[in-house]
Amino acid sequence: MKDLHEIAGRSRQSFYQISVSDINSRNAALLRLAELLVQEKSLIFEENQKDYALAETEQLSLPLLHRLTFGEEKLQQVVLGLKALASIEDPLNHTLVSTEITEGLNLYKVTSPIGVIGVIFESRPDALIQIASLCIKSGNSVLLKGGREALGTNHALAALVRQALSDSGLPADSAQLLETREDVTEMLKEDALIDLIIPRGSNSFVRYIMDHSRIPVLGHSDGICHVFIDEYANPDMALKVAVDSKVQNVSVCNAMETLLVHEHMAPLFLPRFFTELSDRNVEVRGDAAACRIIPCKPASDIDWSTEYLDYILSVKVVSSLQEAIDHINRYGSHHTDCIVTDNQQNASVFLKMVDSAGVYWNVSTRFADGFVYGLGAEVGIATGKLHARGPMGLEGLTTYKYMLLGSGQTMDDMKKGIRSYTHIRLDEDCPV
């Protein structure tokens, strides 16, 4: 077990350095990392093969083994990602608002990094590079805890991240690797040194983190996504969107778990949809009305709030748009929910009333992703409502400061009326 207090302390010191670093140094570190990854690829692949061999003997599932693999293809993706990230403009030191408060006293709201961020991620080793590079670009320090299965690969990758930082004149300790669950437990206690925890993983895991730390947590607990087929849906489009939302990849958080269909559309839509699902071996669990139209197992109340991540779908027939919205707000996880309809009024009501990070009209729920949204990459998808919502990229890794530049103004003068508030919007950048 590591001394997490000491590690977090070094993270904090490094944060103060990287937070004021030039964007050129931060970009240089990203490009240097891309170089180092290519240079040292045989070492990385070797470590990854050892991890893989061990995981095989431990009989990890095929999808897990697949996620663990870090070969030439993943390397190329990661290198491209780093170059793309280096070309994006600096997310720091942007003046968001500027206001003259009184004569000679100007207020600037300026973007700044958050601080020390602990990220706990799953077995994909490429996630380490993605997360570390987003934190470097945004001037934050990061504590990285990856999956146990990928430890050797993560060690090799983290060493290169640290070398890239040093080579670019930035503190290597702004990226540090944690190794064990005990490290995570200890990290959760360091609320005076760590500003944010981003856990990626199961619902119960995220809950555990939230219940065991005073550090703010941004994570997604569950992805219970819905598609609602409105009575005014185009049936062909409905079929396409619903099938893609369910089966394009069943094991991801933005896959559909519950289909809602208007009672006027159900007799036409459900039999066609059922045929498509049967062809793909999807088990259907329906409410009484659905079971009268298509052969399916009866759904229990638990089904409506279950994230299957599997070839299972729950189906409910609703009598109105409002019933669909109420069901989603009650049972959903505020991740991503879609309406298929040709009626703009119904779409508008759905988009406004459904209380989710992503509200979609006529498009598969599978589009909920940071790259797809054009954010470059994502550190995670937030289902809470504060700070960041949905796919969380560079912007989610920044906060702001109010910089107030005066010339000796006192509140005493203001209260006595010697000066008065002007509150003129300036639209200028902070000059210091």
Place this chain on the structure above:
Amino acid sequence: MKDLHEIAGRSRQSFYQISVSDINSRNAALLRLAELLVQEKSLIFEENQKDYALAETEQLSLPLLHRLTFGEEKLQQVVLGLKALASIEDPLNHTLVSTEITEGLNLYKVTSPIGVIGVIFESRPDALIQIASLCIKSGNSVLLKGGREALGTNHALAALVRQALSDSGLPADSAQLLETREDVTEMLKEDALIDLIIPRGSNSFVRYIMDHSRIPVLGHSDGICHVFIDEYANPDMALKVAVDSKVQNVSVCNAMETLLVHEHMAPLFLPRFFTELSDRNVEVRGDAAACRIIPCKPASDIDWSTEYLDYILSVKVVSSLQEAIDHINRYGSHHTDCIVTDNQQNASVFLKMVDSAGVYWNVSTRFADGFVYGLGAEVGIATGKLHARGPMGLEGLTTYKYMLLGSGQTMDDMKKGIRSYTHIRLDEDCPV
């Protein structure tokens, strides 16, 4: 004790209504409330006088009694505040970013309300109107818990808020009053129904709330504000800013608690400053170097991290700008900190490296306030770094949704290369 689960449930239902309401209804409610307050002022004043009489028999302190008072002057302020708030543009349904993802598929990031917000505030009854009106304007539901001393006044005010909502076609239950500490304890359990708690009060109180709820908390724990007199400070300005920061009002969170002074400036500055403080009966606690220059009690380590809210000041002599910054980042509360200097380079380093919501150059810390910043009003001052930082007004009460408007796009088509990502910035408002 109230049934908080039932109350929070009604808050949530009301949220779904007020969240989609027209801005005209929300503004009408604010103006109607201003009318009702004037109409019913004798009733309010009567209730307030009862509260005051009881508080006197309970021997509340004079400052507390003063805060409790709600008379003609407060009423006029509150009415003016409501009219000003009604004239501000709608914080909801703004498109922040718009992007074409692929042909016929557009993404809009649109501002939306947060949901159900629980606010716990101190004895000032005018705070009830301020908080409730900010929540109405921003389309949120609010659960209000004020100081026990002001219960009668708060009852009268909350009834008018609810009447103003009804009279404007909005759900009265989007503003509900809680009465007891037990109500607060019960409220903290309703994490499935409540989205945010904003506690105003002591550091230990805010900590208590954070430790006893899964609901996200935005609050300020402490206001340990610093003024640093740099070696390049203008001595007259330094004196003005330091005196105002300390004594203009000692009992508020943005008052200075620790003065840091560069060793080259200390022999000149401290004696003059000490004279000013002595005239105002401020007790000074200094480090060894300060005590060699002016007569003062020795400061202990606890002094550096104490929010006195009183006529007491701790003073430390530092040998460099960096030492001042390190002291502030270590002992401060990330609220508001100021440098007095004529050296722009030093100011720039200070503003960038000090990790606080407000970083000031040559101006009193007393300016940290939502009204002063031009935010209209504030629900509180956030010393955390996520979501909202510093004085938190209307913007802090909103979040955003991603609205994705398509025409049947599937991820399957994207993966097969039938369509490709365009990621064109649109700069247009969401059309639905």
